[in-house]
């Protein structure tokens with residue numbers, strides 16, 4: 001087996017403490033079983049930044065991280081990655097900031113991270129780059145002389161080409177991505193959008209819809225939906241820590257039912273829209289007041305970007321208004337927690353919740369949906385309410401699928417879940433659980449890496465012939 005070198009913005013941790021972010025959770029699950037190097041940002045800022053010494057944590061998975069300078073953190077991470085690309089990838093052109101210094105910072109960090117990585121690479125390595133922070137890193141590594149396989153996986157959606165084309169450097173970014181041997185997407189819709197972009201905007205061609213060619217440069221595309229280590233998560237859900245949390249919740253809620261929402265505090269997650277849907281439910285079903293409430297766990301994310309701090313104020317004031325208008329002396333309809341939880345505690349919280357509202361406006365996959373399913377008690381499972389705009393909806397079709405923009409639809413799904421008979425809950429859960437257990441983080445990584453190896457071998461054979 002070749003050595004795998006993973007590059008992503010966030011690295012680890014490989015432990016189970018308080019992680020928030022699908023990429024870190026998915027990769028930790030996949031790498032724990034495979035070993036290799038995982039390279040990225042330490043999350044720290046120092047004056048020397050990337051040029052300073054790397055931090056190395058040895059183990060079966062060697063974690064190698066570097067600091068960023070303040071300028072790099074500002075222009076690359078908070079800037080181009082999270083104020084330009086992130087909103088575009090999630091169809092929010094109105095929120096995108098096209099400051100040119102962000103673009104310069106993005107190019108600079110991609111090139112410097114590639115230069116830092118090059119001396120660590122050995123011939124025979126396979127490089128696997130993740131997410132929108134590093135669209136151009138593969139090109140920089142190729143230009144540095146690395147000849148082995150380089151794959152890329154996009155954890156977010158790839159939007160309709162008309163949206164992606166709003167980026168001033170869309171074509172340059174798109175062309176640089178042709179340097180990868182394989183690009184993986186979460187869903188067929190994302191792959192189709194990327195293909196349309198390459199054909200319409202870059203003048204590319206394709207014969208089979210998967211291999212895209214632009215002036216002799218070609219890249220293979222594939223669909224690889226990411227999963228979780230479901231078996232492990234199900235074990236978490238019956239651990240003593242999870243049981244303690246479950247008891248804690250049940251003592252608190254007594255006869256009440258808990259709806260759970262767990263999301264990084266991000267405008268793509270549809271939290272205010274979810275609150276509106278729940279409010280609609282309370283208005284349409286006054287008899288349910290005092291019998292059900294929504295616990296929203298929303299750890300603060302990217303807090304120094306205005307759109308995120310604005311969202312926090314919006315969420316808090318909306319919950320305050322709904323609680324004030326609909327609450328009673330002994331019952332508040334919405335509770336908010338902005339802290340992180342260890343995985344086992346989170347599993348216990350999922351298990352004590354009668355339903356989960358996973359209603360992003362756009363999401364690459366959404367691992368919370370899969371975790372909620374994995375954590376359920378087979379004898380009395382809860383109901384998953386899932387946005388049609390989450391990548392997970394392509395797979396988890398037995399959930400109650402909703403349009404998160406439509407508060408009537410969300411309200412109707414809550415009512416249906418609230419009264420769903422045990423038999424139907426079990427039937428839906430059995431089907432969902434079988435799917436969640438089938439596509440795991442490990443099988444996701446193995447599928448991608450197998451395709452990457454195969455493509456690279458075929459290309460070498462063709463080159464030699």
Ligand code: ADP
Pocket residue numbers: 018019020021022023025262263264297298299338339340341342343346365366367368369371
């Ligand atoms: P994203 O990648 O956009 O953050 P996902 O739903 O795919 O969205 O992944 C989020 C991950 O972060 C999940 O594994 C979830 O369990 C984890 N997470 C979210 N909130 C918390 C929290 N408060 N404490 C611990 N983990 C969290």
Ligand code: F6P
Pocket residue numbers: 009010020021022023024131155156264301302364
């Ligand atoms: O999966 C989407 C993603 O942006 C990951 O790339 C990222 O690690 C995670 O969400 C959390 O975001 P951040 O690293 O900016 O806190």
